[in-house]
Amino acid sequence: MPEKPCKDCPPGSKRPAPNPGPRCATHHREEKKRRKAAAHETRAQKTYGLGPGDYDRLYALQGGRCPICLRATGKTRRLSIDHDHATGDVRGLLCRPCNTLLGHARDELEFFKRAYRYLKFPPARRLDDP
Known part of the structure; x- marks a missing residue:
């Protein structure tokens, strides 16, 4: 059974998409990174009362x-x-x-x-x- 095309690649792309989504390896890594950042943002807001983007602003304020x-x-x-x-x-x-x-x-x-x-x-x- 042929693999489905990656849902994030341009139409007609021949890249294999063995990862959930279906996604190619590159787009799978990007999606994992995006989800991890979103989970951190949500936790910072719920646990510490920070507003959206406050962690990143504080990080920049401290000079990284x-x-x-x-x-x-x-x-x-x-x-x-x-x-x-x-x-x-x-x-x-x-x-x-x-x-x-x-x-x-x-x-x-x-x-x-x-x-x-x-x-x-x-x-x-x-x-x-x-």
């Missing part, structure tokens, strides 16, 4: 980077939506490690003060003190 480490761009793994657990207010987009760090800190400023003191004055330096 995690504002804490300045390394992660979200190209490989989308940046996480960081929010205040007490109020539910969205603060920004963070990479997974930075978001986890804030989660362990429980949004307490004292945690970061202690971390700063630890890095500035490591206890191991005092081993050499008489």
